[in-house]
Amino acid sequence: MHRISTGSPFEATMGYSRAVVKGGWCFLSGVTGYDYASMVMPEDVAGQARNCLATIFAVLDEAGFSPQDIVRVQYTLVDRALLDDLVPVLGAAFAEIRPAATMIIADLIRPEMLVEIEVTAMRA
Numbered sequence: 001m002h003r004i005s006t007g008s009p010f011e012a013t014m015g016y017s018r019a020v021v022k023g024g025w026c027f028l029s030g031v032t033g034y035d036y037a038s039m040v041m042p043e044d045v046a047g048q049a050r051n052c053l054a055t056i057f058a059v060l061d062e063a064g065f066s067p068q069d070i071v072r073v074q075y076t077l078v079d080r081a082l083l084d085d086l087v088p089v090l091g092a093a094f095a096e097i098r099p100a101a102t103m104i105i106a107d108l109i110r111p112e113m114l115v116e117i118e119v120t121a122m123r124a
Helices: 009-014 045-063 080-094
Strands: 002-004 019-022 025-028 070-077 100-105 115-122
Touching: 002 045, 019 045, 025 045, 045 080, 045 115, 070 080
Parallel strands: 070 100
Antiparallel strands: 002 019, 019 025, 025 115, 070 115
């Protein structure tokens, strides 16, 4: 088993890994819209989603996976009114991959967080 960290302070304080690789599987924790290098987050949901996806794709690459290996995605969105701004970003990222997906409307742990994306990838 291999654990991957992005250096986010949340990983240390909350006791989790950004990703865990076991065999042909890569399980990524939920990713919010921070740029983890600067800990800055865009105010809009589209910008946050783009940051989420950049983090996810970088972690997958570090783990030896590609975006095409994503088989499952879960989105948590804080307000359904944000969906129209989110959909184009998700479509651009996943239109060709077409993983199984679930979207939940729920609060996140900080008020500035508008979206969280969690993925599972599997190598064929």
